[in-house]
Amino acid sequence: MGVPQRKESATTASRVFDAMRHDLVNGRFAAGEKVAINGLKEQYQVGLSPLREALNRLAAYGLLVQENQRGFRVPRLDRHELDDVAGMRRELEGMALERAILKGDAEWESELLAAAHRLKRADLSPTQVDEWERLHARFHSTLVAPCGSVWLLRFIDQLHDQFDRYRRMAPGVPAVRKILDEQHGQLVELALERDVKAARALLEDHIDRSYEVALGSCK
Amino acid sequence: MGVPQRKESATTASRVFDAMRHDLVNGRFAAGEKVAINGLKEQYQVGLSPLREALNRLAAYGLLVQENQRGFRVPRLDRHELDDVAGMRRELEGMALERAILKGDAEWESELLAAAHRLKRADLSPTQVDEWERLHARFHSTLVAPCGSVWLLRFIDQLHDQFDRYRRMAPGVPAVRKILDEQHGQLVELALERDVKAARALLEDHIDRSYEVALGSCK
DNA sequence: CTAGACAAAATAATCGATTTTTTAACAACA
DNA sequence: TGTTGTTAAAAAATCGATTATTTTGTCTAG
The missing domain is CATH 1.10.10.10 (Winged helix-like DNA-binding domain superfamily/Winged helix DNA-binding domain)
Structure with a gap:
């Protein structure tokens, strides 16, 4: 069936x-x-x-x-708006990650590893960008999924969409992209080690670097 | 004109x-x-x-x-949903209040005093409930208005609407209502004194007590 | 020239009717 | 008795056309 x-x-x-x-x-x-x-x-x-x-x-x-x-x-791309969105992502995803690490079970660990692996294997060639973006969004959503709050996840999704509009409009920065990709793996490690503080700090750094890239769309 | x-x-x-x-x-x-x-x-x-x-x-x-x-x-009234909404209100309004106290100017102080005064003078008789609710919502929104984040305010409004649906369905508790009303005044005092920590703590207590009342709609 | 008035065109919003899908009632059968 | 299949009724979604509003372009008075 x-x-x-x-x-x-x-x-x-x-x-x-x-x-x-x-x-x-x-x-x-x-x-x-x-x-x-x-x-x-x-x-x-x-x-x-x-x-x-x-x-x-x-x-x-x-x-x-x-x-x-x-x-x-279509909303304009506005520097202040992006600041706001990025700042809120820091706060809300940071909060969600802390909770997720405290609550996430073994099943979550597996899914997180799987999501990270799929993302790492996907290539970022122009024809495959959509697929990569899908896996990337999926990874970040898996990371915070067990935070326990439906509303928090809802707000985070919404902010992600806002943020990605800026990021996708901005020119790529290969050097930063490389760092960001490595951070995905490190985030998984810290999450599995249940190192709440370090994981949150890394996620905030991750968002800050993405923000620097996304800024390229406002100039 | x-x-x-x-x-x-x-x-x-x-x-x-x-x-x-x-x-x-x-x-x-x-x-x-x-x-x-x-x-x-x-x-x-x-x-x-x-x-x-x-x-x-x-x-x-x-x-x-x-x-x-x-x-x-129409969404069901669900205990877990209310927990989520109330918890997120604590986090987000707490965050917003801290920022508002740091950023709010003299004009804000005036508006806050005015909003609190109007709310205090409004009576809660059955025929005037709608007006009281309007002033109440207005007070809380004034309180956090200068937090500097449009998205934060947007999320807070959304959560307020969710929360109020529960509260309005619940039976009133006059004794708690009295405390809640006093807290409005105390919130203004602490805000004007720029006592960030105490103000946040009081707001969180305020939300917790409202939550206890709102719970009455889930039984 | 520029500001204002006006008409024409373009676009947004709404209506009334039609099509599609779900729900409910009931019958046939294991 | 309970399950499945059939069909009529109800409700949701969509369409095509109409109405209302804004925008654009032209003309005229100052």
């Missing part, structure tokens, strides 16, 4: 939401751009109603800005 | 969103209830499209749960 596949029953609006969320985070829309609803209708091959519902969700989620009677626009 | 009144240009969907958000937070919908879209159409006297857009936003915001192909429902 194959798995019934719950995703089959996704609604058009949900699919558009997912697709646009992905495209927004990955910089497929110019920052500050006004969203041309009729253009999107063709781009995603959907009707107006589900499209507008998706746009409404994205606005409530913070990936679009809604201006009454004048539609939606 | 009168103020141009930006709110005139609110869209139908926005008005429904505001109204339903208010009604959800104030317990006008039974927890766990399935949302009857056709009923709401009449209740709010609007068409289907703006109504659905509002529902989508509310779901993204967390005041409704969306299940693909089977509409929307």
Whole structure:
């Protein structure tokens, strides 16, 4: 018996939401751009109603800005906004990591090792970027998953999407990328050793370095 | 010249969103209830499209749960959920208050005194509850307003709405209410004295006591 | 030239009707 | 008795068209 596949029953609006969320985070829309609803209708091959519902969700989620009677626009890239997002990531992911290390069980350790391994093996060649990004997001979400707070995880996801929009718009910095990749492995080590303080410090450093890279999108 | 009144240009969907958000937070919908879209159409006297857009936003915001192909429902009141929300309020509002006290200027002091005074003067008689709730929310938002992080304030608002839904469903506890009201005044004093630690401790105690009251909705 | 008024065009928001999917009721069968 | 299959009713999602609002472009008065 194959798995019934719950995703089959996704609604058009949900699919558009997912697709646009992905495209927004990955910089497929110019920052500050006004969203041309009729253009999107063709781009995603959907009707107006589900499209507008998706746009409404994205606005409530913070990936679009809604201006009454004048539609939606892609948020600008703003230095202060990025500072805010990065700072909140430090606080919230740091908090979540501490809790995760205290609560995470053996199953978590396995999943964490697996996620880190998959990420390490994935190459970052231009054709595979999307897959790498998926694994990267997955790694970070696995890292904090057992923190015990649904709301904390929700906020972290939201901030991640915000942050990644900046990072994906910024030019890559290979030297920093190398350090960041090594830190992923070190984070796993410290997590398995249950070294709360060191792990949190490293995660904050990790975010700070990513922030430096992401800054490149604001100039 | 009168103020141009930006709110005139609110869209139908926005008005429904505001109204339903208010009604959800104030317990006008039974927890766990399935949302009857056709009923709401009449209740709010609007068409289907703006109504659905509002529902989508509310779901993204967390005041409704969306299940693909089977509409929307009001989230259940769940003890663990309340624990999570209250715990996150402690963390985030505590953090925000510390920052606000460090950053808040003289103008903030004035507004805080004003907000506290208005709240104190408002009576809590059944006919005036909505007004009291408005002033109460306003006080707490003023308290942390100058924390410097838009995202932190956004998350706090969201958690407040979640929390208040529980509190408003719970039976009142006059004795605790009295203490909570006194704490508002004490919070202002500590904030003006710039006593970061004591203020944070008091705010956390304030949230804990509110939590005890809110628990009454889960039994 | 520039500011203002106006009409035309473009875009956003909403409506009413249709299609799709789920739910509920009931019957046939093991 | 309980399970499965069928179908009618209800509800959700979507479509196509209409209405309302904003934007753009043109013209005129100063």
